[in-house]
Amino acid sequence: MFTLKIFSEVSLDPIIIFLIEECFAVKSAITKTPKKNWLKTSNVNFSPVKINKFIVTSSFFANSIKQNRFSLTIDASLAFGTGHHYSTKFCLELIQELKKRKNNPLTVIDVGCGTGILAIAIAKLFSSRIIAVDNDIHAVEMAKRNIVVNKVSQYVKVYKSTGLIGNHLNSRAKYDLVVANILYNPIKSMMRSIIENLSNGGSLILSGLNLKQTKHLKEISKQFRLKVINEKKEANWGALLLKKI
Ligand SMILES: C[S@@+](CC[C@H](N)C(=O)[O-])C[C@H]1O[C@@H](n2cnc3c(N)ncnc32)[C@H](O)[C@@H]1O
Known part of the structure; x- marks a missing residue:
């Protein structure tokens, strides 16, 4: 038994509905979703969260919370x-x-x-020079807006890029810290370029892993001249703080 939900901005042609029913052997029901600004709603619904010293709020809640250097105003859409x-x-x-x-x-x-x-948090904590990249244009645009709102434009530059290789990136640049909260497969496939771009003694934060994947990355860390410094585990999610030795 399964449910297939299809969202459409226009009414579906009865022939298309018939074909869907035939192809998937399902019976369909059509309902109207209320008109709403879904992007705005997602920002409003996201409640403030405290992570040690950092407090993350959407811009909707930002004014109701006392701001300090650890406040991160983040809209997601x-x-x-x-x-x-x-x-x-x-x-x-x-x-x-x-x-x-x-x-x-x-x-x-x-x-x-x-x-x-993460780039904004790092800028607020360390005032480092940070390159932030994403292969999704929506993320790049949102990150740019959040960077302005958090007044860290002087520290963070954002580019659309897949991994560490992109038009705007210097492939020979060395970073003191690489943070990658992406899934296991992209992490594994870009491990070599991460290590090449990590300075000696530099730190690497890897996240977006399940516990089995975290364990595997720990096991192969020596192969990449990495030492495990710290580890986080909760609810089958894991993350590692590593150091290049
Ligand atoms: C789990 S989110 C992490 C977002 C944020 N850094 C955080 O910690 O909450 C992963 C992001 O990585 C991006 N991404 C996935 N694979 C990528 C790749 N190979 N190169 C660049 N960005 C990638 C996705 O578009 C997504 O925005």
């Missing part, structure tokens, strides 16, 4: 990254772990920046 998901939460925790260890990265790349939440 079609991009990922509000701090509610374990993968983002772990990264924000591990970024603060670096601060605790007095490890202040001067140059950073955030691969798969989504809303720009």
Whole structure:
């Protein structure tokens, strides 16, 4: 038994409905969804979240919360990254772990920046020079807006790019910190270029992994001259803080 939901801005042609019913052997029901600004609604519905010192709020709630250097005003609309998901939460925790260890990265790349939440957090904590990239144009646009709202434009530059290779990126650049909260497969396939672009003694935060994948990356970390410094685990999600040795 399964449900197939199709959303359309225009009424579907009865012939198309008939074909869908025939192809999927289903009976259809048509309902009207209320007219709403869905993007605005998603921002409004996202409640403030505290991750150690950081407080993440959407711009809708920002005025009702006392702002300080750890406040992150993040609107998401079609991009990922509000701090509610374990993968983002772990990264924000591990970024603060670096601060605790007095490890202040001067140059950073955030691969798969989504809303720009991690790049913004790093800018606020370390005032580093940060490149944020995403292969999704919606994310790039949202990250650019959030960077302006958070007044960190002088620190963060955003580009559309797949991995660390893009028109605007210097493939020989060395970063003191690489953050990649993307899934296991893209992480694995870009591992070599990540290591090449990580300075000696540099830090690497990997997230968006399940526990099995986290364990596997830990096992192969030595192969990549990486040492595990810290690890986060919760609800089958995992993240690693590694150091290039
Ligand atoms: C899980 S979201 C992380 C967003 C944000 N960094 C956070 O921590 O919440 C992953 C993002 O990576 C982007 N992405 C996935 N594969 C990528 C790749 N190979 N290169 C660049 N961006 C990628 C997706 O478009 C998405 O915005």
